[in-house]
Amino acid sequence: MIGRAHKDRSLCVPAARAMTQECRMQYEPVAEIGGGAYGTVYKARDLQSGKFVALKSVRVQTDQDGLPLSTVREVALLKRLEQFDHPNIVKLMDVCATIRTDQETKVTLVFEHVDQDLKTYLEKAPAPGLPAERVKDLMKQFLCGLAFLHSNRVVHRDLKPENILVTSRGQVKLADFGLARIYSCHMALTPVVVTLWYRSPEVLLQSTYASPVDIWSTGCIFAEMFRRKPLFCGDSEVDQLGKIFDLIGLPVEGEWPSDVTVLQNAFQNRTPRPIEDYVPEICSQGAELLLQMLTFNPLRRISALKALDHPYFHEG
Template structure:
């Protein structure tokens, strides 16, 4: 597809490429008719034998976006249109979303060197948690929460995006160890254990810390290194808290240090307490989005 001009449906004028993934690209575009509003057009191309159809994860993303779109939640990105067609023996799937100016990762690069204000951090976290609370109330777990999948508009609206790995969950979801980008991956996922919606709250905790640090809190490059970095900060959990179904054995060699009581030195007592509850090793003890919204640090946001 040409980067300039109208697409084959003649509904959207493509303005610029703004992202690229394994299966396609995302473009900034403008509606040709109606409101002529800006939109994000996600073009997915599935090469090869079309008899196999659209991959399951793509169908799941569209189905979940349709389901949650009915509620029109302000902190979830809106899916406006879907179309599919054949082109040169390949299957083209086009998703059209509301256009948001930037993601949280880009937003953080523009933050002043002195950091974000406490009020701004509270505002971002309240909106993020409201979106998560909505998803979890509707039995959905995002599974890939990271700054690149959190959008921030020029008006300060925060919206959760990219539901390609999202799932409707039961009590424990069947193991899929590749979920969640490594730096935001919960210990139970790294330990190849069962997990629940609390994996999103771990990711939210990592994002919360990043709002203060302006850099990721845990930057490992293998699963083992990521666990090591986590334990260096939160301390090594007790053997009783180690998931029994994990194929990775408990060992004190993971980290000899005692648990920390102050995760980040520049945090006040209330924000440190909320961060501790988000980064609780045990998923069942980790704070929920609903309870986090009632935390003293956020209630006055």
């Protein structure tokens, strides 16, 4: 994402070193609030300001000089985005690097703390679920944050309700963007079971991918806001693709990516079903937008910026 930054060693690394001791003394963990493939997440108190923060730590491999340069590049990008202070992006407040061994460095990212994610928010909503106007407001904020990331050439790659935070005032903030490569070393060392439910067809097929992968995930989450349960719950890549094709139909052979080993004829032919069969509460404009997000061909999938201009957000 910032491929030419590898020459900035003298600029980035001393800053990470300088913050190490200060970070150790500044943040006091108060509770474990999450865990998974990337390590444990803690709620902590900033002893200087008294405010709560979220601490996310990961172990990364270092080069011959003991410096996690790929991580420094990714963090530099996150810090650059922070300068824009976007209302729908979680704030990266600090970075701490602690040398553990000659081959490994512990990097702790300090984010603003938000009490709940979208998964929790949806679970707490009283029956029959969120009002249609609330879904529209959440989705508009979500797309504003995503359009900002994409305009800065950042692909999230792991959008799901757990990575979308909702403040007590109903403000949406995207979290864990741009961290996939930071986490890749740790993931290689950890038995990881990542949910398939929000993955785009091109990722499931192991084809090349870009920012449209995030739009597919957004469509899955959009439907889930109405349903209060995931749209596609596959238990393998093939099963997930089958559940997707049950809704959108089996793509024609000309639409099938050429750089994959799984062939189109490996799946049973099926025709598209009305989106209302799956999301009965959605309005006609919302259904149209959702189908533009859940388009098999990533080149024809709607962008975040164009989605914000969709009539769904401008109808009365």
